[in-house]
Amino acid sequence: MEFMITLRNADGSDGVGPVRYLTFTGEMGTDNDLALNDWRARVIATFPAGDRNPAGHPDRTGDILFLVHGFNESHESAKALHLKCVKALADEGWFGRVISYDWPSDGLVFAYLPDRVNARAAASALVSGAIAVLEGAQQTQCTINVHVLAHSMGGFVVQQAFTWSYQDVPADWRIGQLMFAAADVDYTVFEVDTPSTKAFASHAGRLTAYSNRYDKALLVSNAKRLELAPRMGRVGLPDTAPPMMCEVNCSALFEKVFPGIQNDLSPSVTHSFYFDRPEFWRDVVLNLGGGIDRGVFPTREPDPSSSSANRFELDPAGIDDATYWAALARAATSPSIRVP
Template sequence: MRIYFATNRRHIEDRSPPFGDRYNAEGPAIYRVGFAEVTKVADQIHAPDDGFVINSVHVAPEAPAATRGGEELLGSHAIFDELTRKSRAQKRNVIVYIHGFNSSFQTAIQRAAQLHDLWLDGDKEPLVFAFSWPADGGDGLGFGQNGETAHKWKYFSDRDDAESSGKAIARSLRRLLDYLMELRKQDIATQAEPCEQCLHLVAHSMGNWALRHALLSLRTLISGARLPKIFTNAFLMAADEDADALEHKHKLGLLPQLADAVHVYHSKRDLALLISDTTKLNPDRLGSWGPRIVDGLDSNIYGIDCAAVSETAEWKHGRHQYYRLRPEVIADVRQVIAGRAPDEIAGRKPIRPGRLYRIEPAT
């Protein structure tokens, strides 16, 4: 399978994979794009990270205008062209994925490959475009649960890196917006049929903190204008964000402008977020309790309680990886992607019909 990516990690040509755990040498706002060829090697349907092997990584060439007679070479154009051709010809949706804390470039690609493998629309695999920001990587929860000072500081390091990466994510989204606008002009000019495939956004864990700062930077890049609605669904998975984040425009409150619907999957049993809440002096977490309120929020924001289906096989996941490891959650997401109405999704119990739901364990 081919996983597309953008990353503001430092490019190290003689390394495999060729990206490290620090920023691009030119600064955190600079990113490169490309794709990785990945093979699934595990037989089980819910393979762990090492069930996917990265065979090769291609970094799209780029060159400034000064070296090309005034014409800039943009790697993103080639990647977006390929995604568009495949999406239209094969009628496949596109998922934009922002990973969480404590993740290497390799882990980010492997988990994107899991979404490619499991988050189907009917029998169609999505095309996955992952943005990998320079989280430190490593084993365990990364929240300092074993009391080691170095691990506790890693959390804050990743949080700072996620925030600083917001501008790079915003720049890549702006490039995508420009591309889609130009594509629409071409379709109108040639009287081509509009593309019916969907773009979905998923942010996991601290990726939601990076998403907050991407939204704020994107608003600046478009001069404060209302954000264009380009995503059909935004999935906020185990969000390491404030429980009131969707209430405020300086947090995640801009997201409903960008997506038709926002789905907040949360679990009060999430050990990683419990530690974030109690030992890092953070407010209540969105990924623990869901939205603090729903009255007054956009009507397209939904809360999905995953507490009963958050347990996974590996203890080190801390009930934080259910979005890619629990069959009930994967089945729920697939029904959302297929366009089923919130009250009609099998496996859910309505808590407040039209707004809040709970996923029940499979019998």
């Protein structure tokens, strides 16, 4: 059983609808629309049960990763991405619970501007209807570590959600790892002392930005808005980003996977190749493990073009299995990590 939170209207009409809590079993399978309490109880029940706590509930421990997709995604393709990510994470030793946050992207090639309007409208419910809902369950039923992985314009959804969350929920909520891949967000947003940067620091333990200098989709994104500021997922973090943020440049990996860069690769390939690469997923799982510092991940190397201690390159050669599993054993902080 897979879990999803969606803001798409149940009748298929356009625009952002009320928060709905779904379960599903396959890309084309039927969605089961559940009441919040029932859905949340089913999520919690997927974690191993331990001794009963003073409230009478069995203690449960594990990790949840909220997956926030990007623009031009239909509901069916969002489910397909969810299933791809579940398998990729499990292949690298992470068996936490993935919950997709499905906002109403149009699923059309030229729907960028309508998608951006929907993304802004969908942002607040990411905290109030998703993260806060499961954080509240920790008081009596379980200890779960909540993380977020956002792709493309999903990064804009997350940025807006974190920045304006104080309007919707108490300020004491926190997550562990916050990860952006190909973030379609103005890179200046991540400069020190901006409202968004302060919000990230208040609510997340570490922010990791995966970027690709060959990302054509983000070049198109910038041109469509007629804005001067580049997208963070294409150019990386600004030099003034605070220490809780680190950048992992994946351009060398892209060069290796697509050596004929002069060929006319589609923007979507340059924008989404991360999700097909085990090198990327191994770095993500080490992040989710949480037990080792960013500077000792064997999956990455210091960026030689930067003097910052928080700038890295994803090693395009990858690492051997023994080195990876040894590093993951050191990184593991919850039963969601399973080392063979």
